[in-house]
Amino acid sequence: MNIVIKNGVVITMDSTKSIFEKGMVLIENDTITYAGKEITSLIPQDAKIIDAENGIIMPGMINTHTHIGMSLFRTLADDTSDRLKKYLFPLEGKFVTPELVYWASLYSLIEMIEGGTTTIADMYYFEDKVADAAIKAGIRGILGESILNFPAPDTKAPYGGFAYTEKFLKSYSNHPLITPALAPHAPYSLDFENLKKTANLAEEWDIPILSHLAEMPFEMKQIAEEYGMSPVELYSETGLLSTRMTAAHCIYVDDKDMNLLKTSGTGVAHNVAANLKGGKGVSPALKMFDMGIPIGIGTDGPMSGNTMDLVNLLGYTAKIHKMDNKDRTVMPPQKVVEMATIGGARALHIEDKTGTLEKGKKADVIIVSTESTVMFPIYDYYSALVYCASPRDVDTVIINGELIMENREIKTYSKKETRAEAEKIVAKIKKGLKDF
């Protein structure tokens, strides 16, 4: 299908940050064939015409780190100390099944799509169920089965994630939307040999790697004691830092670490709000961005964030780094929108495919309406997006040339049915929590 989006402001996020006030985007099949000022003569006769109604036409946003299978646990034990080990791992051991992961993922994807996200990088358990949900929803995904040194919901044996990944890889290779990845959980949850094994397998299988890195105070202490180095140095030693890797968090990184990330071409996922909520620090994301490290924004999982759209995170990203640097001029809105779009694509090493509105890119395009109260007046489009917009201003979402949401209605699957199924599972969890 050919689609033309017109009557809106086109924010391209290309290298010159071109904006076209009366712009037009032309999509043929899965690809953008034109993005620029409106030229009526370019419109194919058979194209579906989408009227942006003075909205903002921009690249779909890229969520560089999440765990969408967790949404049915949202608002549980938000403020518990030492939550990961004392609460989350046991909770997952008790409740996580393939069925839960499928419906939780499908439910999460409603929020992702409604919030203008067109690509996600996800790591969890039963990742084939996440893939099934992503395919049903029609979202682009880099998806990895978590690999850990202890039994997980998907495997009785430690390191069972390797076998799972191999199987997963075979089932979903060459899918236009899905890219299977290796997902070593974290420096503290795999031993040295298995971290190395992951790096080698990624080369052998030619796939990306997703991991948590330099996120937890206990992680910093444990890795220093065990290896006498930082988590980033450990990942460098084991061969994990490369243009295959997207490392989530990188809160506790020093200049040496950042240089290792830069020289290796490693991508970074900046989970700004989740890190705040976890009582952790502010990652030096601005410095990493300015150094040229490929960096994007991530929501983290719905128990961490707790929302899963990137629009809310635009404001957080701008404001936190202004505060952290005691300077209102740093991290201006254009830089934030860059991080949420092409920056995310760079962090996931798919910048040749998505992240901007340019001829030849895959057609991942959203329209942000300017009708709502907060979206007026607009003297600066980037400011309006970053400081004012709500995820509910996202009106239309196109992924890989497919119209996924139009006028806030998701077209690929039933929101109502998904919520009904999710409600059944939540009722079971509520019962089960009584003796948890």
Add this chain to the structure above:
Amino acid sequence: MNIVIKNGVVITMDSTKSIFEKGMVLIENDTITYAGKEITSLIPQDAKIIDAENGIIMPGMINTHTHIGMSLFRTLADDTSDRLKKYLFPLEGKFVTPELVYWASLYSLIEMIEGGTTTIADMYYFEDKVADAAIKAGIRGILGESILNFPAPDTKAPYGGFAYTEKFLKSYSNHPLITPALAPHAPYSLDFENLKKTANLAEEWDIPILSHLAEMPFEMKQIAEEYGMSPVELYSETGLLSTRMTAAHCIYVDDKDMNLLKTSGTGVAHNVAANLKGGKGVSPALKMFDMGIPIGIGTDGPMSGNTMDLVNLLGYTAKIHKMDNKDRTVMPPQKVVEMATIGGARALHIEDKTGTLEKGKKADVIIVSTESTVMFPIYDYYSALVYCASPRDVDTVIINGELIMENREIKTYSKKETRAEAEKIVAKIKKGLKDF
């Protein structure tokens, strides 16, 4: 009119933080006469019944510091350094007229009401126009004309705000919604004698005081040089600290300052997101709250915030203080909701009137829908409000017993007409900016 709200979860925010899962609120004229579990026999025959549809019924939120007359400048020069003196004051000198203040205020109040705010504390110029807008919208307001040592849009003479306030006070005394206040702008924009004069007039006229305090790095330096004390000490010396005062910001306060605030009963407005965006620090709001200083949340003006709802600020308030304290267990959601409701009422010294759902309080009540994607699942109502809700989940707003918004439709005035008038003014500003 009598109103009954039923079929929802009643979050009272009373002293024991009672929650009623299947709750009911009864309103007779302007007053709450019952808030508790549903008792059908209590429902008066002639009452209008509002079905909360499993939503959250809670006290209206209280915005303790804002400048609603500024909304038509939103997204202008967001990231300019030294913005107040170099940009804002000149901008206001050129463009601010009574007409602009009226329409900007009325436009801002759409967002306030849509976001569940039922009381605002506002200080700006032409505050009688703000009052007219507040009365038209039907919102509760403590409103003060800014008093400064230099000519302002509303007065050619320095300190013209005093005469303006006296006139304003006469016109709007005894209004059920409007409380005129004195609004000395800041420690750096009034001299010692006029700060003292403000304190004395507040006593004489028996009205509240609104002011900025301990907000700006240059303010800290200037007051130290001029007086050899902190801004809070200066306000103490001039008699301004009292149970009449609500001091906005209080970012740069030490233990001595906080003790002065506490012993005087001064209220504090915590403008969490505006302070971040301004590249300032994190105020010790949590410490002040725990010390028993009356403290609420404020949006600051739409050039600072830039949004004017409190729902977005719930998440910021929780997360920033967790980060600042490096502890995910502090500033839990219940405390945040307290700050946004009864905490705000305490900060404005109107806790006998509003801020909770209790018999005898004025009926300022909102319903937050749980239908949207982010509002599911809910294991903890406070968590859902603070970490998940969007202002657009607010469904119904009642202020002083009047139904102001029902099913997201504002009933007191036309949103469309207000935007059309605002658009005309913005077109003029855009023209005028060319030679600014």
